[in-house]
Amino acid sequence: MIGLVIFLAIFLPVLLTSMKSFLVIIPAIIQRLMNEASLPINGGTLALHSPDELKVSIKTTVAMPAGIVASLDPITLQLYNSNTTAFSPFMAVDLPKQHLDGPTDIDAPESIVRISNKTELTSWLRYVVRDPTVDLSLRGDSHINLGAIRSAVHLEKTTPVRALNxxxxxxxxxxxxxxxxxxxxxxxxxxxxxxxxxxxxxxxxxxxxxxxxxxxxxxxxxxxxxxxxxxxxxxxxxxxxxxxxxxxxxxxxxxxxxxxxxxxxxxxxxxxxxxxxxxxxxxxxxxxxxxxxxxxxxxxxxxxxxxxxxxxxxxxxxxxxxxxxxxxxxxxxxxxxxxxxxxxxxxxxxxxxxxxxxxxxxxxxxxxxxxxxxxxxxxxxxxxxxxxxxxxxxxxxxx
Incomplete structure (x- = not known):
């Protein structure tokens, strides 16, 4: 009995420390995977709906490594112009909960979104009309569930999109x-x-x-x-x-x-x-x-x-x-x-x-x-x- 107590006294702190490290390392790995994952714009809709609103849908792909199975909680993506120094989003798009299993196609369904900054949107649309490609930047916070592990993630991406040239x-x-x-x-x-x-x-x-x-x-x-x-x-x-x-x-x-x-x-x-x-x-x-x-x-x-x-x-x-x-x-x-x-x-x-x-x-x-x-x-x-x-x-x- 005394030997068991001594064993637990020695190894429990080691085990708890390992578990704490594990719980820190896994979220860090998940965040790194999200940082490295590309978000190409494969399709969607961008339509004028009113002087203050747009009709928007987005089709993209999260290129997670094969074998990684997780779920991403709903997330609100703030879209902004990366050419502007200050973070000034011009609209927000809601993404429903997603099941991720390796490279995964993601759809943000068509919705009516309110324009939050017309000056920034106008500036971004000028690039859309004039240039062969335009950068679309987005930012949002959510949680990823990997088995029993729930981890907060921050998504911040700038992806090139073919423009009107x-x-x-x-x-x-x-x-x-x-x-x-x-x-x-x-x-x-x-x-x-x-x-x-x-x-x-x-x-x-x-x-x-x-x-x-x-x-x-x-x-x-x-x-x-x-x-x-x-x-x-x-x-x-x-x-x-x-x-x-x-x-x-x-x-x-x-x-x-x-x-x-x-x-x-x-x-x-x-x-x-x-x-x-x-x-x-x-x-x-x-x-x-x-x-x-x-x-x-x-x-x-x-x-x-x-x-x-x-x-x-x-x-x-x-x-x-x-x-x-x-x-x-x-x-x-x-x-x-x-x-x-x-x-x-x-x-x-x-x-x-x-x-x-x-x-x-x-x-x-x-x-x-x-x-x-x-x-x-x-x-x-x-x-x-x-x-x-x-x-x-x-x-x-x-x-």
């Missing part, structure tokens, strides 16, 4: 005049190509864009119910082309397009005008989008065919007269418009040859040369008509 690949695949204009004045329709390089579904509401040629505002277009999935998205647009402002600003327009015209193209610029969700303006996103300008280069002949398609479509004889009269009335020069139509008819022949001719009989480079010459001739005719016979050119193309 200034809408690289943005385009206007189709555009056409609407004559007569619709009751609300809309006189142009088409499609806009919106490339979403992020892994998130982006909900941007109803967007209005300004259209530009250099410094000249050409009009506005509206795109409704923008929900852009990852990848390329096509959205229908309708809007107002300021036809009466084109002729007075033709010199500035041609000057801004001189370099592109030398390539047989025109550059169309687009900038934000307004963002409306559920009938309310979202000022913080307008601040972001209205400060950006996106450009796309379009073929002169292709645009002319689409915009003035009604003028040269033999099947639309009634529409031809109406459209011709309308455009002539706006520009005040029917002779000029007739000349443009003649040139466009010639270009239509080239387009048809491009699509139907035997490439051996008519080499592609010859067709391109003919098309380029027709475009140049058409432009010279337009400029000559506008000059009224003056010999001095209105602009000199960049060589």
């Amino acid at each position: 200034h809408l690289r690949g943005f385009g206007v695949p189709s555009i056409r005049l609407v004559v007569p204009p619709e009751p609300d004045g809309a006189n142009v329709r088409g499609q806009l190509l919106f490339p979403n390089h992020t892994p998130l579904h982006l909900g941007l509401g109803n967007l209005t864009f300004n259209m530009w040629s250099g410094p000249v505002r050409l009009g506005t277009v509206d795109v409704h119910d923008v929900l852009a999935a990852p990848g390329d998205n096509l959205f229908d647009f309708r809007g107002v082309l300021l036809l009466r402002d084109l002729l007075p600003n033709l010199g500035a327009i041609l000057a801004s397009q001189a370099s592109a015209l030398g390539r047989g193209s025109i550059v169309l610029g687009v900038s934000g005008n307004s963002t409306v969700v559920n009938g309310r303006h979202v000022a913080f996103f307008e601040e972001v989008l209205n400060g950006e300008r996106f450009e796309t280069e379009l073929s002169v002949v292709s645009v002319a065919m689409q915009v003035l398609g009604g003028l040269i479509d033999p099947a639309a004889s009634n529409g031809t007269s109406a459209l011709l009269d309308t455009v002539s009335a706006v520009l005040g020069n029917k002779t000029l418009i007739d000349g443009i139509v003649d040139k466009l008819n010639a270009s239509r022949v080239v387009d048809r040859l491009n699509s139907t001719a035997d490439p051996v009989a008519i080499p592609g480079n010859l067709l391109k040369r003919v098309q380029r010459e027709l475009t140049r001739t058409a432009l010279k005719s337009v400029v000559r008509e506008l000059r009224g016979g003056r010999s001095k050119p209105l602009w000199s193309p960049t060589r």
Whole structure:
């Protein structure tokens, strides 16, 4: 009996010390595992819901080592901009309890979250729009249960996310005049190509864009119910082309397009005008989008065919007269418009040859040369008509 007492007296303190060390070491190991685990953003949703709220969901993966089985208690993740020195979260996302078993997919279900700092959110969204990647930083505290051991953990991560990259690949695949204009004045329709390089579904509401040629505002277009999935998205647009402002600003327009015209193209610029969700303006996103300008280069002949398609479509004889009269009335020069139509008819022949001719009989480079010459001739005719016979050119193309 005395020997047992002596044994316990010696080994119990050692055992208790070992257990205390064990209880300290295990939480430290768990915290280290959480520190080293990556949190890639695999998908989710980021949508404007109101001027003060976002609709958010996140899909990520916690890369815990294989064989580690634990449960993570519910956690509130504070999202913030790591480029700001002070910790200033712009929103919080709730993550439900998760069962972790090695690398584990985690979903933060879609929820409406209130914006806690619009200045920080606006700053972060500028990076989202402009850059190829953006850092998303998050922070939160919770507990992990590893068997009977419950350990507090602090989660603090900054993970790179693919961003919009200034809408690289943005385009206007189709555009056409609407004559007569619709009751609300809309006189142009088409499609806009919106490339979403992020892994998130982006909900941007109803967007209005300004259209530009250099410094000249050409009009506005509206795109409704923008929900852009990852990848390329096509959205229908309708809007107002300021036809009466084109002729007075033709010199500035041609000057801004001189370099592109030398390539047989025109550059169309687009900038934000307004963002409306559920009938309310979202000022913080307008601040972001209205400060950006996106450009796309379009073929002169292709645009002319689409915009003035009604003028040269033999099947639309009634529409031809109406459209011709309308455009002539706006520009005040029917002779000029007739000349443009003649040139466009010639270009239509080239387009048809491009699509139907035997490439051996008519080499592609010859067709391109003919098309380029027709475009140049058409432009010279337009400029000559506008000059009224003056010999001095209105602009000199960049060589």
